[in-house]
Amino acid sequence: MASSSQLIKTYDVFVSFRGEDTRNSFTGFLFQALCRKGIHAFKDDDNLKKGESIAPELLQAIQGSRLFLTLFSQNYASSTWCLRELAEICNCVETSPRRVIPIFYDVDPSTTLLPIAMASSSQLIKTYDVFVSFRGEDTRNNFIGFLFQALRTKGIDVFRDHEDLKKGESIAPELLQAIQGSRIFIAVFSKNYAFSTWCLRKLAEICNCVETSPRSVLPIFYDVDPSEVRKQSGFYERAFAEHEERFKEDKEKVEEVQRWRKALTHVANLSGWDIRNKQQYAEIEQIVQTILNISGPNLSLRNDDLVGIESRVEKLANLLCLGSVNEVRVVGVAVGISGMGGIGKPTLAQALYERISHHYNIHCFIDDVSKIYRDTSSLGLQKQLLSQSLKEKNLEICNALEGTYLVRTRLHNAKALVVPDNVDDVEQLRMFRGNRNTLLRECLGEVLSHAQGHPLAIEVIGSSLFGRNVSQWKGALGRLKENKSRNIMDVLRISYDQLDEIDKEIFLDIACFLNSQDEKYVKEILNFRGFHPEYGLEVLIDKSLIKIEYGRISMHGLLVDLGRGIVREKSPKEPMKWSRLWDYQDLQKAMLDDQATANLEAIVVRLYIDETTTMMRADGL
Numbered sequence: 219m220a221s222s223s224q225l226i227k228t229y230d231v232f233v234s235f236r237g238e239d240t241r242n243s244f245t246g247f248l249f250q251a252l253c254r255k256g257i258h259a260f261k262d263d264d265n266l267k268k269g270e271s272i273a274p275e276l277l278q279a280i281q282g283s284r285l286f287l288t289l290f291s292q293n294y295a296s297s298t299w300c301l302r303e304l305a306e307i308c309n310c311v312e313t314s315p316r317r318v319i320p321i322f323y324d325v326d327p328s329t330t331l332l333p334i335a336m337a338s339s340s341q342l343i344k345t346y347d348v349f350v351s352f353r354g355e356d357t358r359n360n361f362i363g364f365l366f367q368a369l370r371t372k373g374i375d376v377f378r379d380h381e382d383l384k385k386g387e388s389i390a391p392e393l394l395q396a397i398q399g400s401r402i403f404i405a406v407f408s409k410n411y412a413f414s415t416w417c418l419r420k421l422a423e424i425c426n427c428v429e430t431s432p433r434s435v436l437p438i439f440y441d442v443d444p445s446e447v448r449k450q451s452g453f454y455e456r457a458f459a460e461h462e463e464r465f466k467e468d469k470e471k472v473e474e475v476q477r478w479r480k481a482l483t484h485v486a487n488l489s490g491w492d493i494r495n496k497q498q499y500a501e502i503e504q505i506v507q508t509i510l511n512i513s514g515p516n517l518s519l520r521n522d523d524l525v526g527i528e529s530r531v532e533k534l535a536n537l538l539c540l541g542s543v544n545e546v547r548v549v550g551v552a553v554g555i556s557g558m559g560g561i562g563k564p565t566l567a568q569a570l571y572e573r574i575s576h577h578y579n580i581h582c583f584i585d586d587v588s589k590i591y592r593d594t595s596s597l598g599l600q601k602q603l604l605s606q607s608l609k610e611k612n613l614e615i616c617n618a619l620e621g622t623y624l625v626r627t628r629l630h631n632a633k634a635l636v637v638p639d640n641v642d643d644v645e646q647l648r649m650f651r652g653n654r655n656t657l658l659r660e661c662l663g664e665v666l667s668h669a670q671g672h673p674l675a676i677e678v679i680g681s682s683l684f685g686r687n688v689s690q691w692k693g694a695l696g697r698l699k700e701n702k703s704r705n706i707m708d709v710l711r712i713s714y715d716q717l718d719e720i721d722k723e724i725f726l727d728i729a730c731f732l733n734s735q736d737e738k739y740v741k742e743i744l745n746f747r748g749f750h751p752e753y754g755l756e757v758l759i760d761k762s763l764i765k766i767e768y769g770r771i772s773m774h775g776l777l778v779d780l781g782r783g784i785v786r787e788k789s790p791k792e793p794m795k796w797s798r799l800w801d802y803q804d805l806q807k808a809m810l811d812d813q814a815t816a817n818l819e820a821i822v823v824r825l826y827i828d829e830t831t832t833m834m835r836a837d838g839l
Contacts, residue, residue: 239291356408412457437490582606729781
C-alpha cells in the first residue's frame with residue numbers, strides 16, 4: 219500500500235464540467251489559460267467510457283488532484299456522470315482536505331449551495347503530515363516520546379492524541395478529523411496494543427482512509443513479532459479472545475472485531491521496521507528519513523494555494539544544478555537570487571526550501587535579515603541561525619565573537635541549508651566567513667553587495683575580474699569602497715577603467731552613436747578611425763560590455779549612459795569641449811560658439827521628424 223500510492227498520477231487542478239454546455243466555449247478557454255501558466259490540469263476525453271461507475275482513469279485523476287474546479291451549468295445536474303464526479307470530489311475532500319472552487323457559468327448560485335458550503339467547510343479540517351497509532355501505556359514515555367521529538371525536529375507536523383481525549387465506544391471527532399487529515403500513518407505495535415479497542419478502532423479507520431484516498435502506512439513492531447500481529451497469535455490471540463467473548467451477543471460488534479482482524483493483517487503485511495533488540499535512536503533516524511523521502515516536498519509548510527509554483531521551483535532547481543527537488547545532490551555552494559522588488563523572490567526561495575530542506579541535517583529560513591541586523595546587529599542573526607538550526611529556543615550568546623565561534627563549531631561538519639532572506643549588505647553575512655581559503659567567496663559577497671543585485675552590474679563586474687587573483691579583486695573592490703555614494707554607474711565604471719586606451723575609444727564610439735548598428739558598418743567606421751576593431755570588439759564582448767546578435771552590435775542602455783557620461787564629465791555644460799557629439803542641440807551650441815573645438819573627434823547627429831522624413835543629419839569623423 220505504501221508504494222502503490224506513489225503510482226497515482228498527480229495534477230494541480232481537476233475540472234468538473236458538463237461538456238455539451240461549456241467544452242467549446244468557457245471550458246476550452248479556461249484549460250488554455252491554465253496550460254499557458256504552467257498549471258497541470260486534468261481534462262477528461264470524450265472517449266472515456268461513461269457507465270454506472272466512474273472510469274478508473276477518472277477516479278485516479280480525482281484522487282491525485284490538489285485543487286478542484288466545479289463548473290455549474292444549466293445541464294450539469296442532468297448528467298449522472300457529472301454528479302458522480304462531484305460526489306467523488308466531496309469524498310476526497312472529506313478524507314484528505316483540499317480546496318474546491320465553484321464556478322457558476324449560466325445558473326444562479328442559490329440553486330447550488332452545496333459546493334460552497336463544502337468548499338468552505340473543508341478548510342476547517344486541520345491537516346497533519348503524520349498520524350501515529352500506539353498504545354500509550356506501552357510506549358508513550360520511551361520510544362514514542364523520542365520518535366515525536368525526532369519528527370518535530372525535522373519540521374514534520376505530527377498529531378499526538380492527548381490523555382484527556384475521551385475514549386468511548388466510538389472515535390472522538392477530534393481524533394477522526396486528525397486521521398482523515400493526515401498524509402502518512404505510523405502504527406506502533408506493542409504487546410498490549412490489541413487489548414485496546416481504542417487502538418483497534420483507530421487502525422480500522424486508518425485502513426478505511428487508505429482505501430478511499432491512498433496514503434502510506436508504516437508499521438513498527440516494538441516488542442512483538444510481526445507474525446503475531448499478522449496472524450493474531452500470542453498476546454494478540456489472547457486480546458481477541460477477550461473481545462469476542464465480550465461482544466458475542468452483539469452482531470454489529472462481532473463484525474467490527476472481524477474488521478479489526480483484517481486491519482491488523484493488512485498493515486502487518488506492509489513493509490516496516492522490527493525494532494526488537496535494536497538501538498532505538500538508529501531505527502528512529504531511518505524511520506524519519508523514510509517519512510521525509512515519501513512526502514518531504516509535501517510537508518505542512520508547503521503552500522498549495524500557489525497554483526503554478528511547481529514549474530518555477532523545478533526551473534530554479536535546474537538552474538542551481540540540484541536535479542529534481544525530490545532527489546537533491548548536496549553541494550557546498552552559496553547562491554543568491556536577485557531582482558527588482560515585488561516579483562516574489564522570497565516566495566520562490568521559500569517554496570524551494572520547503573521542498574529540499576528534508577535532505578539536510580540542519581536547515582533554517584531566516585526572514586528579513588536586513589531588519590534583524592538593524593534591530594539586533596550580527597548577534598541577533600547568530601541567535602536566529604543557531605536557534606533554528608539547533609532547535610534551541612532559549613539560546614544565550616554573550617557577544618558576536620562567541621556567536622561566530624558557535625556558528626563555526628556547531629555547524630562546521632553539518633550538512634546544512636541556510637536561506638537568509640532580504641540581505642542588503644555583505645556585513646550581514648560575516649558570520650559565515652572562514653579562513654584564507656574563503657577569501658574569494660568574501661570578494662564574491664562584496665561584488666553582490668556593490669552591484670546592488672543588478673544583473674547587468676553583476677555580469678559586468680564578474681567578466682572584468684574573471685581570472686584575476688584575490689589581490690586584484692580586493693583592489694578593484696577597494697575603489698568602490700572609497701566612493702561612499704556609489705551607485706550602479708560607479709560599479710560599471712570599473713570595467714571601463716580597466717580597458718586599454720584604444721578599447722576605451724571603441725566603447726565610447728559605440729555608446730555615443732554606433733549602438734544597434736550593423737556589425738559591418740560599425741567595423742568600417744572603427745577601421746576608418748584607426749581602432750582595429752576585430753580585436754577591440756572581442757575585448758568588449760568578453761567583458762560583457764557589448765553583444766553581437768543577428769549581425770548587429772548592441773549595448774545595454776545603462777552602459778550607453780555611462781559612455782556618454784564619460785564624454786561629458788569634464789565639461790558637462792560645454793559641448794564644444796567634448797570629444798564626440800551625438801545630439802543636435804549640443805551640436806548647435808558648439809556651432810554657435812566661436813571658440814575652437816580642439817577635442818572634437820567625431821560628430822554623428824540624426825534628427826527625425828517622423829518615420830519617413832529626416833530633418834537634419836551631420837556626420838564628421
